[in-house]
Amino acid sequence: MQDILFDFISKYISLTEDERNAILSLDLFRSVKKGTTLLKEGQKSQEEYFVLKGCIRKYYIIDGEEKTTAFYTEMEGLVPHCVVSKNPSEYFISCVEDTILTVTNPDMGVDLNVKFPKFEIMCRILSEELLAKQQINFDEFKTSSPEQRYLNLLQKRPDLIQRVPQHQLASYLGIKPQSLSRLRARILEKSKE
Amino acid sequence: MQDILFDFISKYISLTEDERNAILSLDLFRSVKKGTTLLKEGQKSQEEYFVLKGCIRKYYIIDGEEKTTAFYTEMEGLVPHCVVSKNPSEYFISCVEDTILTVTNPDMGVDLNVKFPKFEIMCRILSEELLAKQQINFDEFKTSSPEQRYLNLLQKRPDLIQRVPQHQLASYLGIKPQSLSRLRARILEKSKE
DNA sequence: TTCATTTCTTAACTTAAGTGAACGAGTTTA
C-alpha cells in the first residue's frame, strides 16, 4: 500500500531510505468503510487526506439538501478549508466507497519540511498544479451548459459516472437529479438518430 | 506606487532594506491603458501579473463569443496557465480599466527565492490561500442559481458591478447578457413590492 | 425472505435561461 504513496511522491522528488522511513514511522495509513463521515459541518478538524484507493466526496447541506461539490479518487489530496482557515467546517467529507487514505495534519507537514526541505518544494509544486487545474475546471464549468458538462465529464473522468450515485453527480454538475436523468435520456435519444 | 506592493508583502513577510532594493531593482512596474491586451490565445507567454491599481480580465473566445471567467483587481495576482503548463494560452487577458501592475516571470521568482528564502514561503502561503478561496468560490457557484450568484456578487464585490461592462459580468456569472438584464429587472421588480 | 429505504426514472407543470431581433443611447470613426 505504501508503494502507491511512494510512487506518487517519486513523480515530484526522490527520497532516500531515511526519508522513506521517516514517513512510514508517522503511521499515516487508514482504511475507512463506505459511508464513513470523515468531517462534519461545524467541526474544527486538522486532518488532511490523500486518497490511495477508493473515493471520497465533499458536500454541503443547504436547506436540508446534500450538495456534492467535489470527488477525490486515487492520487488526489484534499486539505479541508477549515484546516487552512481554523474555522468550523462549512461542509462534510465522507466515503463513497471503501477507501484507503493517508491522514496527516499540518504539524506533521511542518516537521517533515524542517527535516526534509524537499518536502516544502513538493508541496509548493502540488499546490500550484492543483490551483492551475482548479482554475481551468472552473472556467470550463462557467463556459458550458449542464449537458456539455456531463459530456465533458464522460470524456475526462468516465470512472466517476460509474462509481458515484447519480444524485451526487447531479449536484457536482450543478443541477438536480431529475434534470440529470432527463439530460441523459436526451443524449441517448440524440445518439439513436 | 511601490508602497502598495510593499504594504501587501508586509502582510506575509517582513523585508529588510536590502530586500526592498533588490525588488525595486527588478523594474517590475508597468502602466497599461484600458483595452490593452496583455496575453492572446495561442501565445506562450512567461509573464505573471499582480494588479496594484485597476482591473484586468481573463476571457476565452468560444464559437466567436467572448466568455469572461475572471476579474483581477487591486491586490490580486494572476499566473496564466500557459506559464505553468508551458503550452500556448487557451485564453486572453486584457485591461478593463487603465491599470498599474507588476510584471514578473518565473526566473525572477527563482532568483529571488534563492537570494531570499522568505519569498518561497510567501509564495506558498499565497498559493494555498488562493487555492482555498478558489475552491470556496467554485462550490458557491455550483450550489447556486444565476440570480443567487448575482446577489452574492452584489454583496461580496459590489465594486465589480460598477466598474465592469454588463456583458462581461454576464459570462462571469455563467449566463448571457440578455439573461442578466432580465434577472436584474426581476430583482428590481421584487424589491418594489 | 420481507419490509423499509434509497436511488433512479418518468411525467406534467412552472419558471427561468437561450435565441434572434429590434431599438435607443452613447462612442468612435471617417
Next chain:
DNA sequence: TAAACTCGTTCACTTAAGTTAAGAAATGAA
C-alpha cells in the same frame, strides 16, 4: 456631421432546468 459600432434593454419565442409527485428498481436491515 453622418455613419458605424458598442452596449444595455426589451420582446416574443424556444428550450431546458426546477418542482412536485408517483412509481419501479435496487439496496440494506430485521
